[in-house]
Amino acid sequence: MAQVEFFTPAEDAQFGEGGWDAVLVVSQDFTLDANPELSQLVAHAASVDQRIGKEPTLLLAPGLAGGRLILAPTGDISDDYEDVRRIYEAAEEGAKMAFRSGARAILLLLDLPGGDPRYLNAPEVAALGCGQGLYLNPDVEDQPQVRIGLMNGQDVARLNALEAGRVAARDLCGGDPEQMAPPAFADYCVSLFAEEPVELTVVDDQEQLMREYPLLSAVSRTSFAVARHAARVVRVEYNPEGEVHQTWLIAGKGVTFDTGGADLKVGGAMAGMSRDKGGAAATAGFMKTVAMLRPKGIRIIAELGLVRNALGSDAFVPDEIITSHAGARVRIGNTDAEGRLVLADLLSHLRQDAQEAVSPRVFSIATLTGHVVRAYGPYTGVVENSVARRGQQGQLMQQIGERWGEPVEISTLRREDFAQVAGRSESEDLLSSNNGASVNISRGHQFPQAFLLKASGLDKHQLASDQPIPYLHLDIAAAAVEKRDPLYGKPTARPVATLLAMMEEL
Template sequence: MAQVTFSTQQRDALFGQSPWDAVLVVSDRFVLADWPEVAQLIQHAASVDQRIGNEATLLLAPGLAGGRLVLSPTGDLDSDYEDVRRFYEAAETGIKMAYRAGARNVLLLVDGPDADARYLHGADVAALGCGQGLYLNPDVEDATQVRVGLVDGQDVDRLTALEQGRVAARDLCGGDPEQMAPPAFADYCLALFEEDPLDVSIIDDAEQLVRDYPLLSAVARSSFAVARHSARVVRVEYCPEGEIHQTWLIAGKGVTYDTGGADLKVGGSMAGMSRDKGGAAATAGFMKTVAMLRPRGIRIIAEMGLVRNSIGSDAFVPDEIITGHAGARVRIGNTDAEGRLVLADLLSHLREDAEKAVNPRVFSLATLTGHVGRAYGPYTGVVENSVARRGQLGRVMQQLGERWAEPVELSTLRREDFAQVAPRSESEDLLSSNNGASVNISRGHQFPLAFLLQASGLDQYHLASDKPIPYLHVDIASSAVEASNPLYGKPTARPLTTLLAMMSEL
């Protein structure tokens, strides 16, 4: 893949002889009051080319770095309903044009409304858009190095760490069913964190998995016989020096391929199911970013459950009753609702960590339901438990996602959601799901949280308990991959950037 690196550059890098071979300008109106020389060149071009300011264009620009000037407009930013994604998209388009023109050392100049708080992070978001534009899947052999020089005062260390984490998340999410099968995913994590200040452990023993992660192992049961598909649990812990003020506990769903199991996906619905590991991928990428930035005061423990939901003679089936790690007896309603089973055991282990942790906050990241796409389109859906709702954690995530080009829609957990998973007989404590696809079920992305709370034991840490624990369930089923091609498009690494922003707000 094209390797993107960021560096800080001075204003004079735009002019004269330099190693930089193109200038990319991302703007809404290209007024460029702080760059009169560039603005004059654009005005001359606009007098003979009506595309200027309306679509991405490449200009011959003697006197500027490399003699190339790429203009990529954001479009009108005045609408009440626009957001900072315009900078991300424009930068993505512009860097692709510069790359196709032969540029490998591109200076990024971002110009937008100064007074509009929606675009406060426009320059940083544009830099991340460059990374998205140049990313290629890991199986594409392209070792080209692309440098992006930042002249608008962006925090290069932060952006570099973000992009490294986002590359890892995209690699892991986008890898095909064999490239990133559970053992391969785990091996990638080992290599990724090899030199980082993280404690990493991998559980690969089938007997231990069945004992300690029984719901997860039920999903993986038909894949255990195939060594290259056998399940893994990856646990990663970051513990900084000094006093700990808060603890984050993150569960990442990593279904490396989802056939639906015995409730087989039919009619072409299986295509794209190698991306059902987007939650674990984002978790791994986030931990890489954290390891590079080494924030103080916050301890982070992440568990990623890596399984393949295979069909076969040993596949689990609806009506089975399986006792999870937290002790709840779960009746399987639909084997294609497997992600919540994986998460429940992970969350139960993290619950045990949370019991003795300082100021714990729990997250689950998952490509969990088709319903979230039906409800919200290409946006991330977040559902809070009562403690998180009282503390407005979901609202914080929504506000920060808006500022960092990762919009979030906030849902509310209701009493009806608990009724959806209530036992249907004396034999079980919980029903995992209805027997239909979530996309066709009322409140299909909300009620899984009711199951996760009870199946993991986190329901005991409610507002009136001795230790209330806030928990955010983050459903990225419709935002983990670019909306333009949800089956085969580039992974987005959402919500990695928003999670990093939350660390400084909570």
């Protein structure tokens, strides 16, 4: 599955031992005090080429692995507002240059000043940057395997598991509307976890889906008639050996294509909507990493809601009132606000699991709103319920995301958000959405969590309840795809690295 595999090379590998065919150096200034042979090569090149240290450069280096030395400058990373993404991006570009030159066994060396806590995980982040740069879509016929030798003492096993999960997340997010339609997405997951210590179930029966996931099924109603587009719910459960100390429950939005439904996306707004499954993709990728690492003490349950929001004779429409799995009567305000409907039923099932779980924490991950893109640019927006906010869970995620090159912004859930989704008549308990685009709605990425709390029953688990449950909602609409091409660019696999590091720190 993965095109990239990480290794720990021998100490003298850069001089030809082990079949390595390139050395990639990521650095701010290329002083290379610990590598005088490389330092001399760089100094000589800089005397005749003013690009050295300013842009990625390939040097002819006889006697070095493969005769190739690739210099990937980070630029000045000492500025107060810089972060580890500079290192990720430099490694990404350097790896692509090495690959284009013909290298398939690349040694990665970081030469950076120490002592800055922002760059604590720089060696690992650089390795992930290489993986991002070398990733190819799964439909590309030529998928060469590339070895990356890590020369800064990185944990190779952890990074291989993390990259395997990130590859899965990119595959699933980036697949086109037919390659990764709901049944195909579910089949990919079945294959992905076939050899892993997890329990996986796929709910594909239409009657069962309509009974147990009524809001999700409403979104998919007109797609049930087309077998290759029919809805699926994939449930993946990891149970560790030994005692469980905490439980994570994750809902992933997997809208494999979003036309907007009856509230049809117009004016070109439908392009790129095959990426509306990024939340389910990231969740599946995270579960792959967990399954490979087999951590102790934590149980994790994920549910992925896979639907196509299509327009047809049986499509759901605004003004319909549908009762959620948790029993809330939901009036549909806008069929293009379908992701929260999918998540609400998943969260309701996970709420039931949480009631019997040890130290539960709930997450939802979704490419949910255009508003978060307008508000935060390329960053993930995290909205906390009261319990998570009291426990500073969003702050912890923000701190971890900074170190792993996956920055997040924290939003506050407020009473106005609950007013936005309050029922407008005696017939309904909730209104799913206003009837406009989220980018034009005040608090457009915050108030959906108010809906999710109410529609899923998680609002019964607030601070004063018998069982307070922390819940973080992650809106990755701005972060799921590289910002250079938000419609068709390479998926980023965010926030898989952050979730793994957060799991390990809690």
